[in-house]
Amino acid sequence: MSWELIRDILIATVPLLVIFPSLFAFTTWVERKALARIQNRIGPNKTGVPCTRISLFGLGQPAADGIKMLFKEDIVPRGADRLFHLLAPIVALIPAMLVLCFLPLEFPWAKYIQVPVQAFLLDGAVIFFFAITGINTLAVFMAGWASRNKYSLLGGMRAIAQMVSYEIPLVLSAVIVVMLVGSLNAADIASAQEGYQWFVFTPWGLAAFVIFFIAALAETNRSPFDLPEAESELIAGYFTEYSGFKFALFFLGEYIAMFAISGLAVTLFLGAGEGPGVATVPALSAVWFLAKIFALISLMIWLRGTLPRLRVDQLMAFAWKFLLPLSILNILLAGLAWHLRGQGTVAQAATWAASLLILYFTARVLDGLSRPQARPRQYKYAE
Amino acid sequence: MNQETAFWILSVVAVLGALVAVRQRNLVHGVFALLLFFAALAGLFLLLMAEFIAAAQVLVYIGAVGILLLFAIMLTERVTGEGKRIFSRGWLGGALASFAVLGALLLPPLRATVLPAHAQPVDPSVRALGEQLMNPYVVTLEVLALLLTAALIGAVATAQGTAKRKGAAK
Numbered sequence: 001m002s003w004e005l006i007r008d009i010l011i012a013t014v015p016l017l018v019i020f021p022s023l024f025a026f027t028t029w030v031e032r033k034a035l036a037r038i039q040n041r042i043g044p045n046k047t048g049v050p051c052t053r054i055s056l057f058g059l060g061q062p063a064a065d066g067i068k069m070l071f072k073e074d075i076v077p078r079g080a081d082r083l084f085h086l087l088a089p090i091v092a093l094i095p096a097m098l099v100l101c102f103l104p105l106e107f108p109w110a111k112y113i114q115v116p117v118q119a120f121l122l123d124g125a126v127i128f129f130f131a132i133t134g135i136n137t138l139a140v141f142m143a144g145w146a147s148r149n150k151y152s153l154l155g156g157m158r159a160i161a162q163m164v165s166y167e168i169p170l171v172l173s174a175v176i177v178v179m180l181v182g183s184l185n186a187a188d189i190a191s192a193q194e195g196y197q198w199f200v201f202t203p204w205g206l207a208a209f210v211i212f213f214i215a216a217l218a219e220t221n222r223s224p225f226d227l228p229e230a231e232s233e234l235i236a237g238y239f240t241e242y243s244g245f246k247f248a249l250f251f252l253g254e255y256i257a258m259f260a261i262s263g264l265a266v267t268l269f270l271g272a273g274e275g276p277g278v279a280t281v282p283a284l285s286a287v288w289f290l291a292k293i294f295a296l297i298s299l300m301i302w303l304r305g306t307l308p309r310l311r312v313d314q315l316m317a318f319a320w321k322f323l324l325p326l327s328i329l330n331i332l333l334a335g336l337a338w339h340l341r342g343q344g345t346v347a348q349a350a351t352w353a354a355s356l357l358i359l360y361f362t363a364r365v366l367d368g369l370s371r372p373q374a375r376p377r378q379y380k381y382a383e
Numbered sequence: 384m385n386q387e388t389a390f391w392i393l394s395v396v397a398v399l400g401a402l403v404a405v406r407q408r409n410l411v412h413g414v415f416a417l418l419l420f421f422a423a424l425a426g427l428f429l430l431l432m433a434e435f436i437a438a439a440q441v442l443v444y445i446g447a448v449g450i451l452l453l454f455a456i457m458l459t460e461r462v463t464g465e466g467k468r469i470f471s472r473g474w475l476g477g478a479l480a481s482f483a484v485l486g487a488l489l490l491p492p493l494r495a496t497v498l499p500a501h502a503q504p505v506d507p508s509v510r511a512l513g514e515q516l517m518n519p520y521v522v523t524l525e526v527l528a529l530l531l532t533a534a535l536i537g538a539v540a541t542a543q544g545t546a547k548r549k550g551a552a553k
Contacts, residue, residue, distance in 0.1 A: 121437070127438040127439070130442060131446060132441060134442060135446070138449060138453075141450075141453055160453070167446075237548030239421070
């Protein structure tokens, strides 16, 4: 292996391994502060620069938490499967980190790369993204099963059911963009949206973006879909038996997965790195990309502070009876609109209005049909 | 040289994964070893420049089949315990039968096809694959889709049938 190749690989990967974990540390602070504000508390405000009285709004909290996690005792339950208990957090973190390289993030130092080693230049980058994200489910199962704890296993099973269900609307809403661009290549998808032709500005693109975002929330176990880690029902779900640094790895993996899936949403619907000033200063592209990711993360935090958790039956009904039919209809609409494209502004406006109306009414009807009815409870197995 | 090293690493991982999957008494460990084998296979596909096949391998086998196997194990009672026999009584006959099927499937095409002396240039892109699927092989694709739909409906019908019978028995 030549030195140039190794150097190029390092240039392409090391920034991802530095930027996203630091963003994670910052996000935990933002989340604690924002949730505290929503709940009329103050949040962390003491930890700042060590050995001084400078507190910096509690910005030192992530570092203090990290050090605390490192020094905590690592407890493994007696009946646990020691190998899988150790492997689960690693298997959770690696795919999350791996998919980051499928995001078309154009860093300013990318121009020093001579061999095109970036993974987002692959022909099937988007399908690789979905394939590797799916491995996360296995890590959740591993953790739940290896802990030999009822609550962990229940949380793990809930997580698998939820992730498998919501992966379908997630992929189907991404299919629209792939269909309209005619490529699975992330760089192609980014360049197809140049000139502020973002897919979120079309009716089907908007619907697909909303479906994608909701499914992404469920896929990353974020509130209101955080049933696998429902504290009040399952203690903490699949990572109940994890402490210390293994717990920190789970935590990190979860947030990196959030960044990755937000990054995919930005790539597919929000014009990737496009923004004011990119034409003159190309380095701004990466800044805009990260800023858009952070905007989506903030939206997730806001939702967490606002919405209560769903019930299991509501969760499943919502995925299979609402999101799935709606996203299939959306694909049909997008295909139809693609065939009717480029026939004057009036025709285009009519197509847009018609598809918006169809989407709206379908959503209303499906909403009425898919809500679980309040019936007297029937016990299947406990009679 | 790099590719050769990668090939050897992936092959060793694949063979070890497959062996552990067959020999492991703990079923969940066995499933994960099988998944390791699938992952190594995806790596081998990637080495052959078949990116789409590699991605599909990860998506279908690790993402879907693996989860399905785990669900099946979780929903079946008393299969996770230690000390289960891993060889059934008729293993010799089974092995012979499977080798016979493999030979019957492989031999005729092997004897009929003349392998080209030089490698043919192929276009490994996703676009070429899609055009092939949509143009010459579209009927095959549709028949496969129909078959899968039928299997899906059949599975639902079977599951509902047993549930109803149980309800009637009560």
